Amino acid sequence: MSAPTTAAPTSALPTVVIGAGPVGLAAAAHLVERGLEPLVLEAGPAAGTAVREWGHIRLFSTWAELVDPAAEKLLAPTGWTAPDGATYPTGADWAERYLQPLAGVLGERVRLGARVTGVSRLGRDRIVDADRDTQPFTVHVTHADGTEERLLARAVIDASGTWSTPSPIGGDGLPALGERAAADRVSYRVPDLKDPAVRSRHAGKRTAVIGSGASAFTALAALADLATSEDGAGTHTTWILRRGIGGSTFGGGEADQLPARGALGLAAKAAVDDGHADAVTGFRTTAVERAGEQLVLVAEDGRRLDPVDEVVVLTGLRPDLSFLSELRLGLDERLQAPLELAPLIDPNVHSCGTVYPHGVKELTHPEKDVYLVGMKSYGRAPTFLAMTGYEQVRSIAAALAGDQEAAERVELTLPETGVCGGAGLFDEPEAATAESGGGCCASPATLTIGTGAPAASGGC
Structure with missing residues (x-):
């Protein structure tokens, strides 16, 4: 019409x-x-x-x-x-x-x-x-x-x-090589760990979280909670940042006038401090490779991370x-x-x-x-x-x-x-x-x- x-x-x-x-x-x-x-x-x-x-x-x-x-x-x-x-x-x-x-x-x-x-x-x-x-x-x-x-x-x-229209894994703003082929193991959303199907994909598994904003903080905190739960033994997160960690990485904390926003950054910091997540800095992904049922992320500088079971991309x-x-x-x-x-x-x-x-x-x-x-x-x-x-x-x-x-x-x-x-x-x-x-x-x-x-x- x-x-x-x-x-x-x-x-x-x-x-x-x-x-x-x-x-x-x-x-x-x-x-x-x-x-x-x-x-x-x-x-x-x-x-x-x-x-x-x-x-x-x-x-x-x-x-x-x-x-x-x-x-x-x-x-x-x-x-x-x-x-x-x-x-x-x-x-x-x-x-x-x-x-x-x-x-x-x-x-x-x-x-x-x-x-x-x-x-x-x-x-x-x-x-x-x-x-x-x-x-x-x-x-x-x-x-x-x-x-x-x-x-x-x-x-x-x-x-x-x-x-x-979420942004892709690639540090150059384009999909990393192999990113589309790995779509069954890659998500661009914060995982809903109350969903049994989603929870089973991460419980006891290794997950890479790529990103440095509030969504990444949310994912890090949720996965850390999973790691301490009854069914979450062995759950671990590799947190991938394209830059380094500085004074403002985790937000304003207690100085934030939105207290829950400040607390979110502190929860992400606790996930790292408590050993539930390892931070990898200066890592700009250029390729995603298959390693059996797992994925290996490769950086522009040639670094290769240990295999992970899932990749959560929260790059904006x-x-x-x-x-x-x-x-x-x-x-x-x-x-x-x-x-x-x-x-x-x-x-x-x-x-x-x-x-x-x-x-x-x-x-x-x-x-x-x-x-x-x-x-x-x-x-x-x-x-x-x-x-x-x-x-x-x-x-x-x-x-x-x-x-x-x-x-x-x-x-x-x-x-x-x-x-x-x-x-x-x-x-x-x-x-x-x-x-x-x-x-x-x-x-x-x-x-x-x-x-x-x-x-x-x-x-x-």
Whole structure:
């Protein structure tokens, strides 16, 4: 089914939101609050499909930091009761107790099983300048039953995230030789050790965990717990880092203003200190070789690790930009994040996850009225907080409603990570030590924090 070539005035069209995750649904709530009509397109079968896939993981943010204010207002008349704000939900809790009810309130504004396969301007590919900004967007959708549809939109907010495109093993950003052939022994997700089938793959076995962020910490801590359990005797982890171990490797610890996030890093450190995991540093994998039923990882410098039974790859995520190829996006050449946002989150510049709140100004592209938000706005950079995404879409909704003053106002204070410093020389992690004072992550001098702002942020 196709939209007619003669369309209603662009201002009468809906704003298409891609993705019914936390930030996408928050975007819809803010648009509704502003009197604008959203249309949320979710490729999966339920709201929060990606969140449900890591539903076994407990977030390091509390419920108070994970519920968007506009969404809560939308839910209130239904009798919905917010969970205890001081408790920490799992991904499954977040999806079932918040995202699903929110999608229900939005009703027909949310379409499930609707995968966006392309976005462009009506009658204009990316080459054409003439009257470009006056044309509505065309959004090509493939439904779960295989039918196709073309929708028209006044604006597009892409909150599709990065979950579907994990980064590979290879230190050069490409799959290591043999990585695809070893797919039966390689996973790109934190293992759910409560699942008997998954648990049996790791209990009493040797697992390699590749990565140095929160997901890797989670996996290290979980596997260490397994090693001390009744059925986990012999369980051991080889933790592979592409760089060395420095003062900021395990995060801010007790200095982190999100206590559960700091505790996660300390739990990973304990896994190493207690002998449940061995850390291998400066190891950039170039090949994965079979050794019977096991795998051997080979580094660029020729080092070969002892055989392992499973490999858990947690080297980050990256945005899928393929369906946006006909739009004129302004993206940083390294991070694939919006140009104005990239300097704030570039891990080459600073190693912390503290980024001052930002909105429409930092997220604007050469293509008018198209925005990448949430995890996708960070491109390949890590450490995204949910409340950062909520602030992004609040600002964008205000801009689309013509309220520029509200769009430019900051209404959020984010917690410090307890770690701040440059990433240092590529092979000298000791250069990435914590700094005193504001450091690279301090808010700019001109930043204004709005009154009545939430006291804390959320993250995942």
